[in-house]
Each structure stands twice: as structure tokens, then as C-alpha cells.
Amino acid sequence: MSFQSPYNELELLKLVIAGDRNAFTQVYNNYRNKIYSIAFELTESSAVAEEIVQDVFLKIWVKRATLDEVEHFRAYLFTITRNYVFTAMKRMARREAIEVNAMQDVPLFHHDTENRVLNNEYTRILQAAIDRLPEQQRQVYNLIKKEGYKREEAAAALRLSPETVKTHLAQAMRSIRTYCLARLDVSIALIILMRHY
Numbered sequence: 001m002s003f004q005s006p007y008n009e010l011e012l013l014k015l016v017i018a019g020d021r022n023a024f025t026q027v028y029n030n031y032r033n034k035i036y037s038i039a040f041e042l043t044e045s046s047a048v049a050e051e052i053v054q055d056v057f058l059k060i061w062v063k064r065a066t067l068d069e070v071e072h073f074r075a076y077l078f079t080i081t082r083n084y085v086f087t088a089m090k091r092m093a094r095r096e097a098i099e100v101n102a103m104q105d106v107p108l109f110h111h112d113t114e115n116r117v118l119n120n121e122y123t124r125i126l127q128a129a130i131d132r133l134p135e136q137q138r139q140v141y142n143l144i145k146k147e148g149y150k151r152e153e154a155a156a157a158l159r160l161s162p163e164t165v166k167t168h169l170a171q172a173m174r175s176i177r178t179y180c181l182a183r184l185d186v187s188i189a190l191i192i193l194m195r196h197y
Contacts, residue, residue, distance in 0.1 A: 042085055052084045140158065
């Protein structure tokens with residue numbers, strides 16, 4: 001959990017099932033930022049990401065009586081998030097006249113072997129996307145995302161302004177996202193993003 005709590009997650013969920021709003025708030029606080037980050041990463045819209053967060057937790061609260069049937073809450077939350085991201089992206093695609101294919105009825109993977117295969121495939125495609133970046137975008141991406149540099153540190157290392165670094169990173173992330181989503185279904189992208197945040 002992201003903060004100290006007298007309850008473990010299973011106990012919290014039991015309290016949520018019973019209608020305990022404080023327990024629900026703790027669950028919300030544990031996962032809110034992660035869900036927002038995933039939604040924003042895929043939709044590039046803070047408003048849409050915030051809407052997805054609200055929709056996900058509204059559904060959790062409304063359907064709280066069924067939580068006792070959930071074996072893996074994180075996977076359950078992942079599935080709900082995935083569905084709302086699908087809906088938002090399809091809505092955005094229609095509005096922007098962009099074709100978004102193969103985003104429905106995607107299975108949720110649990111098995112370790114499947115996850116290893118998915119991760120290997122993602123790693124291969126991610127590296128291909130990085131290799132396609134212009135030189136400075138690739139340097140900025142590697143320093144910040146792989147080496148853990150702060151924007152100012154990357155700017156100093158590359159002798160660029162922080163704003164230029166910010167622009168390069170945004171362009172790199174957009175290119176990588178587009179490349180990966182064209183070659184992977186959104187479920188795989190979400191699996192990886194859940195681990196990045």
C-alpha cells in the first residue's frame with residue numbers, strides 16, 4: 001500500500017462491501033494515481049483520465065456487494081480500467097476520425113508464462129520504437145526513462161534547456177505510444193504501464 005493502514009487489502013475490501021466509506025477512501029487513495037497515470041498515458045488527456053478514475057471507482061462502489069467474488073482485486077481493477085480506457089479511446093477516435101482497431105474483447109492474462117511472453121514481446125517492440133526515434137529524442141528518453149535522470153539533469157547532460165528536453169520527451173513518448181499501440185493490443189500496454197507507475 002502507498003501509506004500506513006491498520007488493515008490489509010482483503011480486510012479493507014470486506015469493509016467496503018459492508019459500505020464503509022472510510023475503507024473505500026483508503027482503496028481509492030491506494031490506486032487513484034496509478035489509474036490516472038495509465039489513463040493519461042494512453043489518452044493524453046488529463047480531463048479524460050480524471051473521468052476514467054471517477055468512473056472506475058464509481059463502479060467499484062456501486063458494485064461493492066460483488067467484491068467478495070473477486071479473487072485478485074488488482075486484476076479486477078485492471079479489467080475495469082481497461083474497459084473504460086477502451087470506451088474513451090473509441091470515443092476519441094470517432095471524434096478525431098482515427099481508426100482504432102482490435103481493442104475489444106481482449107483477454108486478461110494472469111499466467112506467469114503468458115506474462116513472460118507478453119513482456120518479451122513488449123520489450124522487443126518497445127526497443128524497436130526507441131530505435132526509430134531521432135537521436136536527441138532517443139537520448140532524452142533513455143536518460144529520463146531508463147537512467148532515471150530528472151529533466152534538469154538530462155538538460156545539463158545534453159546541454160539543452162529543460163523546456164527543450166520536455167518537448168523532446170513528449171514527442172518521444174507520443175511516437176513510442178503510437179508505434180507500440182499499433183503493434184500491441186491495449187491490454188498488453190496496460191500490463192506494462194501498471195508496472196511503470
